[in-house]
Amino acid sequence: MSWFFLFFALAVCLYTWINLAFLPRLTAPVQPDSLAICIPLRNEERNVRKLLDALEPALTPGMHVYLYEDRSTDRTRELLLDRIGQDDRFTVIDGLPLPAGWAGKVHACHQLAKRTTEDYLLFLDADVTLTPDAICRLYGTLRTERAVFLSGFPSFPVPTFLGKCLIPMQHVLIAQHLPIPFRKVKHPAFAAANGMVVLVERRAYDQVGGHESIQSALVDDLELCRTFKKNGWTTTLVEVAPAVSCDMYATNEEVWQGFLKNVFRGMNDSYIVGSYFLLFYLVQASVLPYLILHPSWQMGGALILLYLARFRIDRAARIRHVWWLHPLAVFLYVILLASAMIRSFRKREITWKGRTYS
Template identity: 30%
Template sequence: MILALACLALLLCALPLLMFVKNMPLFCDPIEQLDVQAKQHQPGVSLLIPARDEQASIADCLQAALVSEAIDLEVIVLDDNSEDQTAAIVESFCQQDERVHLIQGQGLPDGWNGKQYACSQLAQAASKDHLAFIDADVRLANNALAKLAHYLADNDLGLVSAFPRQITASWSEHWLIPMMHFILLGYLPLQRMRQMADPSLAAGCGQLFLTTAEAYRQAGTHQAIRNSRHDGIMLPRAYRSAGLMSDVVDGTALAEVRMYEGAAQVARGLLKNASEGIAQPKLILVFSVLLLGCSLLPLGVVIAAAITHQWLALAIAAVAVIMGQVPRLYAAGKFRQSWFGAFCHVPATTMFVALQWQALLNQLMGRKVTWRGRST
């Protein structure tokens, strides 16, 4: 029995490791190798930023965006009924730079998620051929929008999303935020995703999207995902459902963001949209087996084999433990993630799976996690 479990653990650890090895160049190379200096055309980009109580971050966001190079830029910020100084800060930028515009958000209609309605209003106010949606805590590199716009055109895409470098500070952030990369690169076949417009292969990061205005209309705008909290998956899925291709790339050199601060925010942030991702009845059991099988299971088998003196099982399980650790260590080096978080892969994965089950329970009981004062 223990030997069989050791072999199972080895197989479950081999899957994400092999997928990582195959996916990493596909994920990283397209942007790293793109030379925007060789491009003659400067695309027009409307940078669209929904902002609700973002006084701590909006100034840095705008300062980074306004030094963007090789594009014709306009920046539109929607003040989504903020109760702090967000609007006043943006207004000061409007007075200094004519490319910056502030609009006031309307009341949230029934059936809409707050962020999706804000993005819909922003898109209506945009005047450029390309629309870039970013969160207010994202800091863009000066070539980020140009690279994404040219990548979109060169690959005949409707939508491209980039994963910014994730800044983490607390232990919970170190542990759990890098799980985004682990799941994306360990279980999504990127090559197949780029060959097929299957909506089930949709992937993205809601912190940074770029599309053309025409493709955005064809995909149904944010109206198509109006009640969703998980635009990272649902917006690319809307494009693919409309027959348009979407892609996801490494944005470590394009932008950085601190998504959540502290354990409470991390937990609520993961819980609020999990039911549209892994925490679905048809997926959660499969992913629980996959994730715990490449983290907790190998360690458990090592302990059991050592206690019962089953040395072959111990050797196989020990190899599985190492294999299970490699993707997190690989990602930590490549994406400048926390080494502490990488070495805590087992408790991090266990906690992540527990949060998915909590999200499913919340859904079944009709409970919604409040985020920025809203449950929608």
Template identity: 30%
Template sequence: MSGWRTLTLLGSAAAAALTAHSLLNARGLRVPPLDPPPVPGRVSVLVPARDEEEHVAACLGSLLDQVGVPDLEVLVLDDASTDRTADVVTATAGTDPRVRLLRSAGPEPGWLGKTHACHRLAGAATGDVLVFVDADVVLAPHAVAAGVDLLRGAGLDLVCPYPRQLALTWSERLVQPLLQWSWLTTLPLRRAEVSPRASLAAANGQFLLVDAAAYRACGGHAGVCGEVLDDLALLRAVKAHGGRGGVADGTALATCRMYDGWEDLREGYAKSLWSAFGSAPAAVAVGAGLALTYLVPAAAALTGSPVGALGYLAGVVGRYAAAERTGGRSVPDAFAHPASIAVLLGLLADSWRRHGRGELTWKGRTL
């Protein structure tokens, strides 16, 4: 058997196995209730905001429309914005006593902007549950109550109900669905909730709920102050201190459009993708595995290989199932899965290149 045929067989087998795993994960994915009971105790919703005048009104409006949370406080931190973020928050909140606007002059040495903002917010919060919400996220009216019910009912210390990702342009449609697809495909979700292994973790800071006592016991954001992927680092810290946590289905709870077009998407992934796998060798290994599993079979299929065609279709089925499970666009986008993987690998290489040259910035700050 030739080397290329061997690679095609291996890649196709891996694609089939991972798709089978994703289908099992989809069946066992935790789903918050659509009609949760009222939340006992105080809940603090924390919104870090820097230059978010275009988004923060919709986010804050959705927070003020929450139901089933009788004791709710909403803290928004204006992180040295250069636009009208603070004015929009004040105008949207009006005289609502549940809302407090905090202000920051920026991060202290050794901190990144978002970790510092989250740390400040958590320090001012008085709730039993801390709910971190990004300023570009819009919540359904029952989202906070449902998230708290899931956190408490499942015995978790941290949970991320993954928002439905809005993808409008070609680049967003290629790349953004890979977020949910990646953990549905590769991570044993229930085992990951309890395992302290750093590799068995997935999180999303767009909508993240954490028990306040567990947050403080693990050091909170002070313990991950320099981490670009602070959500993932916080989950790992919680689990390292004996806690449990992971991702859940937040499709019916929240929506987020992370990036607006190719340039915005490229800059966003450049700032963080280099840190996703821990080291350069690990990133190379992951990239090689993705290429073997999803690019080699597709290329072989173009030359008439039946095995390659089966491997390609396995990847398409996995992508289709993930989209259907998480509210994404399944057809025709799933058929472009190899192109999605190719673009992701290009973004990974670009992120490492810029990291090595010290060129990474985000919202006017050097990382």
């Protein structure tokens, strides 16, 4: 058994290092002539000021910011209007009631897109922070990649314990499962995206039907990427962490509930795919306990190899000092995914930001 763990860990480590070598880095900044930044906000009072403070120095003359205030129940609207003042680079859009059959964020993005006329649309989450050259670097990379859809996984501040364990797992899943050299293949099976930062060409976005084509999607980023690929457009995934960070969740409860609603949906609710991921990470989670119970150089080597893989992932993701939590992180991920699969099987509803989804 110890030899199995050793060879498994060696394969994981080699695949991770080789795979990440193909992840494109952001290019030098290129100023777009016409680009809209589209940001949905619902109950985002803790993020408004930080978001706008980071956006202002990133804007160039060809950019305009559209903010969809999605009927928040906190002080989001008040803080938005107070912070923006008379700055004509920003437009605040009052949210409409959510129609039946629509997911909240998808409807917000659809309304944002309808209000814009720019040639490129950059969809951002409200908890994202950008470097001053981030938008121009994203645009330059989209052009270099010859794609019409670009996304990537930001760096993540991880203040809570569950955040330290589960939030960086997004980078782990990409590094250890998506064949990055094939990221631009026009088949939905190779779709990968992160809705925190999605840059699209307007012409292609309109042709595929935009967010209106994925009205009920809770994992809207993946579904939109799949839609682009199904329609024959080139999408790409790049390393955005040096220029984009996202402070996703403030509490352990938010971490758990946030991932619980998405983790299985991102697998198309496939119990076969879900079972594969459960088994894959259960093996990784078993290495440390097996080493403690049955010490050997093979098991020690297996643990070191898994740590080397995780260290490489965290270095690319600009996430520090959490790689050593990897055995616990993958164990918690197994529990999270199993819980999501059980909830799906029992057809339990999901509540997020005051809205309930089936």
